[in-house]
Amino acid sequence: MRRQANLGTIWKTIKWGGLAGLLFVWGFVLTFLPGPQADPGSQLLGVGFLIGGGIALFFVAQTAIRRFTPGTHPLDKECAAFGDLAAVVRDIEAAFGGRAFAPRQAQIAGLWFCYVGKGLTIIRRLDRLVWAYRLRVSHRINGVIPYRVSHDLMLWSRDGSGTAIPGSKVRLDEDLEKVSTAAPWALIGYNETIKESWNSDRAELIQLVDARRRAGAGTSS
Amino acid sequence: MPTAVEALASAVPNRSGAIRSRLGGALLIAVSPVLALLFFALLLEFISNVNFIFLGGVLALCGAGLGIDAGRRMRLLDGWDELKRDPRPPVIFLRPFREDDRKEYSSPVGTRLGADVPAAGKVKSVTPEPKIAQALRLIGPFVAVGKPGEWLAPFGAARLYLDNEHWQDIVAFLIAHAMAVVLQPDVSPGTCWELEAAVRFVDPRRIVMLVPNSGIRPLGFERIRWLTGQVLPVQLPEGVACDAFVFDEHWSPLPLQFANRPDLAVSGFIAQVRGLKFEQERRDAFAAFVHAVRR
Numbered sequence: 001m002r003r004q005a006n007l008g009t010i011w012k013t014i015k016w017g018g019l020a021g022l023l024f025v026w027g028f029v030l031t032f033l034p035g036p037q038a039d040p041g042s043q044l045l046g047v048g049f050l051i052g053g054g055i056a057l058f059f060v061a062q063t064a065i066r067r068f069t070p071g072t073h074p075l076d077k078e079c080a081a082f083g084d085l086a087a088v089v090r091d092i093e094a095a096f097g098g099r100a101f102a103p104r105q106a107q108i109a110g111l112w113f114c115y116v117g118k119g120l121t122i123i124r125r126l127d128r129l130v131w132a133y134r135l136r137v138s139h140r141i142n143g144v145i146p147y148r149v150s151h152d153l154m155l156w157s158r159d160g161s162g163t164a165i166p167g168s169k170v171r172l173d174e175d176l177e178k179v180s181t182a183a184p185w186a187l188i189g190y191n192e193t194i195k196e197s198w199n200s201d202r203a204e205l206i207q208l209v210d211a212r213r214r215a216g217a218g219t220s221s
Numbered sequence: 222m223p224t225a226v227e228a229l230a231s232a233v234p235n236r237s238g239a240i241r242s243r244l245g246g247a248l249l250i251a252v253s254p255v256l257a258l259l260f261f262a263l264l265l266e267f268i269s270n271v272n273f274i275f276l277g278g279v280l281a282l283c284g285a286g287l288g289i290d291a292g293r294r295m296r297l298l299d300g301w302d303e304l305k306r307d308p309r310p311p312v313i314f315l316r317p318f319r320e321d322d323r324k325e326y327s328s329p330v331g332t333r334l335g336a337d338v339p340a341a342g343k344v345k346s347v348t349p350e351p352k353i354a355q356a357l358r359l360i361g362p363f364v365a366v367g368k369p370g371e372w373l374a375p376f377g378a379a380r381l382y383l384d385n386e387h388w389q390d391i392v393a394f395l396i397a398h399a400m401a402v403v404l405q406p407d408v409s410p411g412t413c414w415e416l417e418a419a420v421r422f423v424d425p426r427r428i429v430m431l432v433p434n435s436g437i438r439p440l441g442f443e444r445i446r447w448l449t450g451q452v453l454p455v456q457l458p459e460g461v462a463c464d465a466f467v468f469d470e471h472w473s474p475l476p477l478q479f480a481n482r483p484d485l486a487v488s489g490f491i492a493q494v495r496g497l498k499f500e501q502e503r504r505d506a507f508a509a510f511v512h513a514v515r516r
Binding site: 199 | 323325328329330331332333334335336337338339341433436437438439440441443444
């Protein structure tokens with residue numbers, strides 16, 4: 001997982017660093033290498049791009065350094081959210097039992113849900129899961145012009161936060177099935193009633209999920 | 222020696238909780254669109270980029286809308302002024318304060334981590350209060366306790382701003398002398414107390430109880446059903462998707478469905494209240510209280 005997370009960081013650094021560098025270079029050209037039709041407005045814009053590009057490069061570098069440092073590594077941050085880092089790492093490794101980790105798909109073992117891919121590192125505990133469903137998002141320019149469609153697996157936890165895992169429709173349906181099997185107490189699938197209950201009656205919804213979990217534990221024991 | 226009613230009236234705070242000014246509100250309503258047009262004209266004069274002009278136009282429109290809305294709300298009557306103007310006993314709206322801001326969202330609400338997924342957008346306000354206010358004013362001044370600290374009164378019931386020390390005494394008096402009570406119970410301590418007071422002092426035929434629709438929010442409805450089951454002589458029925466209940470003289474609940482016209486849905490309730498006799502001594506006691514309120 002750590003290797004995949006590092007690859008994701010490298011990819012993100014190249015992507016955003018490249019864009020920031022492009023902005024910086026463009027600013028340099030506009031400011032110091034103006035063409036024959038150059039005007040003060042272009043040079044001013046160039047200075048703006050230089051500054052913006054420089055700041056962006058600084059932040060990209062700073063973020064990359066942080067993500068490679070133990071303690072602030074994305075994997076360490078995700079694990080630390082569940083308690084002592086070393087204990088959590090041991091627990092996860094024990095649950096996965098040496099299984100090879102495949103990137104860009106949900107990996108579930110015991111109560112651990114892990115995903116690394118597309119620059120994201122996500123670790124969640126399934127005993128905190130309340131609701132999961134696949135989501136289709138139509139991305140639009142200015143909220144009007146659709147330019148792409150993406151699919152995400154949404155996991156809503158009892159603390160009210162949601163996690164979006166990107167992927168293809170087919171693979172996410174498989175991941176949702178895995179989540180449903182590993183956490184049968186969780187609410188699976190989207191409908192308006194669950195949405196309204198989540199928004200307005202969350203405490204009762206969490207109690208319902210807890211009751212389902214207790215009932216499931218009673219049946220299986 | 223002041224009477225009990227006069228002593229209670231003296232506990233009413235002397236100032237309105239929200240910003241109120243009929244002249245200020247009128248000015249804001251008049252000036253907001255003019256300022257928006259001026260801003261847009263300046264934008265056209267100095268900016269050539271179409272995207273910025275479009276964005277500026279949208280901002281100007283939103284700004285004008287907000288200004289007009291604020292102006293209208295500044296012009297709303299204070300609850301005590303409404304009680305002084307209209308001598309009839311009040312229709313009092315008892316609800317948890319958070320219901321004033323309840324909205325329906327297009328998707329689940331919460332922090333989103335991970336991939337880029339849009340946040341929940343607000344679709345509309347779902348409180349029926351503004352829609353039933355005009356209908357309920359047919360039987361009496363429609364008032365509610367104002368939320369402490371709010372800057373502008375919302376549309377719907379005229380707000381009565383009370384202090385923390387005396388609000389229960391004043392609300393108990395209003396409930397006991399109300400023409401009708403619109404109750405929206407919930408598990409907060411304040412609304413639990415209001416529910417008990419309404420059941421104790423008010424003829425059940427004068428109560429309309431707003432509830433979460435069990436077809437949309439089954440868990441919310443169950444919570445209210447459990448809560449009211451501890452107080453009401455007859456428990457609310459299960460499996461009936463409705464937005465409110467009215468009651469007969471034996472507390473038997475009758476469901477009301479608002480659909481898109483809550484004002485029409487309460488017309489039967491209004492006719493029921495109109496058919497009830499209101500004791501003259503209660504009417505006189507209420508009139509004496511309102512007269513004694515100094516504002």
